[in-house]
Amino acid sequence: MEEIIENTESNSGNEQDNFNYPAKPAFIEKNNQSIIKTLGAILVYFVLFYFLFERNIAYIAAILLVILIHELGHLAAMKFYKYSNVKIFILPLIGAFTTGKKQVVSQWQMSMIILAGPVPGILIAWLLFFINQDLNNSTLKMLANSFLFINLFNLLPIFPLDGGRLLETIFFNQNHLIRIIFGGLSIIILSFIFIFTNPILLIVPAMIGFELFNEHKNQKIREYLQSEKINYQLDYNQLSDKNYWLIRDCILFSFAKKYNGIKPGLYQYSLAEPILIQHVRGVLQTNFMADLKTLKTIIVVAIYMISFIIPIIIYRLHF
Numbered sequence: 001m002e003e004i005i006e007n008t009e010s011n012s013g014n015e016q017d018n019f020n021y022p023a024k025p026a027f028i029e030k031n032n033q034s035i036i037k038t039l040g041a042i043l044v045y046f047v048l049f050y051f052l053f054e055r056n057i058a059y060i061a062a063i064l065l066v067i068l069i070h071e072l073g074h075l076a077a078m079k080f081y082k083y084s085n086v087k088i089f090i091l092p093l094i095g096a097f098t099t100g101k102k103q104v105v106s107q108w109q110m111s112m113i114i115l116a117g118p119v120p121g122i123l124i125a126w127l128l129f130f131i132n133q134d135l136n137n138s139t140l141k142m143l144a145n146s147f148l149f150i151n152l153f154n155l156l157p158i159f160p161l162d163g164g165r166l167l168e169t170i171f172f173n174q175n176h177l178i179r180i181i182f183g184g185l186s187i188i189i190l191s192f193i194f195i196f197t198n199p200i201l202l203i204v205p206a207m208i209g210f211e212l213f214n215e216h217k218n219q220k221i222r223e224y225l226q227s228e229k230i231n232y233q234l235d236y237n238q239l240s241d242k243n244y245w246l247i248r249d250c251i252l253f254s255f256a257k258k259y260n261g262i263k264p265g266l267y268q269y270s271l272a273e274p275i276l277i278q279h280v281r282g283v284l285q286t287n288f289m290a291d292l293k294t295l296k297t298i299i300v301v302a303i304y305m306i307s308f309i310i311p312i313i314i315y316r317l318h319f
Contacts, residue, residue: 021241021242021244021245021267022241022245022267022268022269023241024239024240024241024244024245025269025273025277027236027237027277027281038088038090041089041090041091041092042064042090044092045064045090045091045092045093046060046061046064048092048093049063049092049093052093052200053198058139058142059142059146062142062143062146063146063150065143065146066121066146066147066150066151067090067095067096067150068088068096069120069121069124069147070096070117070118070120070121070150070151070154071088071096071097071098071117072088073116073117073118073119073120073121074098074113074114074116074117075088075098075100076116077112077113077116078098078100078113081102081106081109081112081113082102083100083101083102084100084101084102085099085100085101086098086099086100086101087099087100093200093201093203094201094203094204098117102286103234103235103286103287104286104287104289105286105287105288105289106289106291107169107170107173107288107289107290107291107292108291108292108296108300110169111166111169111170111292111300112300114162114165114166114169115162115166115300115303115304115307117151117154117162118151118152118154118155118162118307119151119303119307121147121148121150121151122147122148122151122152122307122311124147125144125145125147125148125151125311126144126148126311128140128141128143128144128147129141129144129148132144148311148315152308152311152312155304155307155308158186158189158190159182159183159186159208160186160208163304163308164182164186166300166304167182168182170292170297170300170301173288173290174288174290176216176219180212180215180216183208183212184212186205186208187205187208187209187212188205190204190205190208191205214282217254217255218254218282218283220254221247221250221251221254221283222283222285224250225246225247225250225283228246230243230246230247231243232247232283232284232285233284233285233286233287234284235284235286236277236280236281236284239280239284244280245267247280247283247284248264248276248280249264249265250283251276251279251280251283252264255279259272259276262276
């Protein structure tokens, strides 16, 4: 994704309100995802995993295959629900994530997108177990276990795993305080898991903590904008020139150390403008449509429970 800063004409808001404000910088996204970058990230993932964890090439290839199929499930669901600029990002040692953009986010659609990652992987695992009953092939068994356990791990009700994101989407997406508490508990749980399994992965809860801290400060900015009756539930392209600079000022006050040297109230482009554009976009939120009524909630929870609990019971009984 690349940003290009340029002067643009004011595209929204009252002309008189925008009279004293420069045109906001334009944000242009490239929809094409670089294959070279993706392959490079996969290669880095492979090398780091090989030297730090496991020198079994077949096992590393299986892990990468499971992760890619998992993310392709999210990607396919996003495409089905008409998300734009859908991309998969590979994070060496950590995993991968899929992003997309939509102006109105449906609670039902988001639930289906989240489940589209782990559920197909679990079904593939059981298919491989069934095929391997007569073959008794150790590599096939290892691949089936990889599909099963990685996707079951992702269904744990811990943020930012799929299970935690689903729990948040269903019950408290709009409650900032509960989201912060849930995030804090997730950090504690993940820290205990990684301390006793793989201390290198403690970087994950550390990153979550940093993200929660920044999100809390962004929420304070949103509360101020709401008190000033400034709409932040819109797309960057819909943002008026005036409100861009006002939100930018709020960010500069709240993140003074990060943007040291850039003065609020001075409406001039800076060298850090591409980063500020991204931060303004981070403060803006899409509209959240709470369309999970009783029946749909039961369906989503049932899919989750069947996908998570039943495989564990079957595996303990038969393996």
